[in-house]
Amino acid sequence: MGIHAECCDEQCIHKNLVDKVLAEQPDEDALYDLAELFKVFGDSTRVRILIALFEAELCVCDISEALGMTQSAVSHQLQILRTSKLVKSRREGKQVYYSLADDHVVTIMAQGLDHILE
Amino acid sequence: MGIHAECCDEQCIHKNLVDKVLAEQPDEDALYDLAELFKVFGDSTRVRILIALFEAELCVCDISEALGMTQSAVSHQLQILRTSKLVKSRREGKQVYYSLADDHVVTIMAQGLDHILE
DNA sequence: TTTACATATGAGCACTTGTTCATATGTTTG
DNA sequence: CAAACATATGAACAAGTGCTCATATGTAAA
Numbered sequence: 001m002g003i004h005a006e007c008c009d010e011q012c013i014h015k016n017l018v019d020k021v022l023a024e025q026p027d028e029d030a031l032y033d034l035a036e037l038f039k040v041f042g043d044s045t046r047v048r049i050l051i052a053l054f055e056a057e058l059c060v061c062d063i064s065e066a067l068g069m070t071q072s073a074v075s076h077q078l079q080i081l082r083t084s085k086l087v088k089s090r091r092e093g094k095q096v097y098y099s100l101a102d103d104h105v106v107t108i109m110a111q112g113l114d115h116i117l118e
Numbered sequence: 119m120g121i122h123a124e125c126c127d128e129q130c131i132h133k134n135l136v137d138k139v140l141a142e143q144p145d146e147d148a149l150y151d152l153a154e155l156f157k158v159f160g161d162s163t164r165v166r167i168l169i170a171l172f173e174a175e176l177c178v179c180d181i182s183e184a185l186g187m188t189q190s191a192v193s194h195q196l197q198i199l200r201t202s203k204l205v206k207s208r209r210e211g212k213q214v215y216y217s218l219a220d221d222h223v224v225t226i227m228a229q230g231l232d233h234i235l236e
Numbered sequence: 237t238t239t240a241c242a243t244a245t246g247a248g249c250a251c252t253t254g255t256t257c258a259t260a261t262g263t264t265t266g
Numbered sequence: 267c268a269a270a271c272a273t274a275t276g277a278a279c280a281a282g283t284g285c286t287c288a289t290a291t292g293t294a295a296a
Contacts, residue, residue: 014180021170021184026231031169033234034227035162042157043284044150051149052139060243062132066139073285075244085233094242094293104233108226109152113144115203115222116151161254178273191255193274212263212272 040084041108045069046077049098050105053087059095158202159226163187164195167216168223171205177213 025031040046045067052058052066064074078098081087088101100106143149158164163185170176170184182192196216199205206219218224 013183014176017174017176018180018184021173021176021180024173025166025169025184030231030234031162031165034230035160035165037230037234038156038165039160039283042153042160044153045284047149047153047156048143051143055139055142056135058132058135058139062136062139065131066136066143070286071243072245072287075242076284079244085236091243091292096243102233102236104229108229108233111222111226111229112152112155113148115220115226116148116155118203118220157253163254188256189273190257190275193272194254197274209262209273212270214273 037084040080040086041112043077045073046081047109049074049077049081050086050100050109053098053100054106057090057097057099059097061095063098155202158198158204159230161195163191164199165227167192167195167199168204168218168227171216171218172224175208175215175217177215179213181216 026034041050048067049063052063058066060071060075060078063078064071067074078087078089081098082089085101086105087098090097090099144152159168166185167181170181176184178189178193178196181196182189185192196205196207200207200216203219204223205216208215208217
């Protein structure tokens with residue numbers, strides 16, 4: 001007996017649809033990576049950082065100031081954003097400047113805003 | 119002294135940029151809602167459910183079968199997806215059928231896939 | 237080199253989250 | 267009505283996450 005011993009007898013399952021879903025499903029790694037990507041967008045501090053970077057390239061210190069958060073907290077989040085390739089960084093003297101890595105960030109955020117503003 | 123007592127003296131802040139960021143920032147509620155929305159996409163079980171629903175409208179039982187997960191786990195996740203208005207449901211006899219709520223889901227997922235496949 | 241500043245990072249803790257298990261609700265059939 | 271089935275939901279627990287604090291690294295000025 002499988003997981004569904006007490007649910008969903010054979011006659012009620014739409015077997016052909018389930019098979020189609022299983023056939024079309026992206027591979028396990030892609031699914032995992034996709035969820036990991038959205039997880040990065042799923043924190044209000046990181047969202048605020050990304051929106052701040054819509055305006056301009058900013059140094060860590062600027063971002064801390066704009067968000068009213070400690071440099072450490074912001075720096076930790078910036079690393080996560082950088083690991084996911086959502087932002088890129090550039091050192092200029094003592095400062096490190098961050099900016100958006102590509103257009104996907106903007107598109108994804110715009111679609112998200114569209115959705116919540118309905 | 120504020121939060122930044124030991125960091126980022128006045129001369130190093132790009133005050134005009136910070137002010138611009140503060141002025142253009144969406145209100146607190148929108149930022150929070152946006153992060154909440156992406157948080158929903160940020161779980162591989164929910165991503166798998168959404169991708170399954172790309173193919174067809176499915177009942178809870180079909181989804182459990184396709185994902186190889188218990189009915190309870192799937193049902194909990196479906197409620198989260200429904201609360202965020204990413205899926206909608208329709209009862210037909212004993213079954214409840216779920217489908218994608220609107221096109222934003224597809225667009226957001228497609229952009230996400232684009233990003234990770236680069 | 238020493239000092240000061242900007243940023244990065246590791247450890248620890250409080251809080252959140254996904255699953256399981258047990259059970260409740262809703263629907264159809266006998 | 268009772269029994270069977272599909273789905274929903276509350277509680278509890280393990281695993282993950284974001285912040286703080288302390289400290290390390292990197293860079294420029296004295």
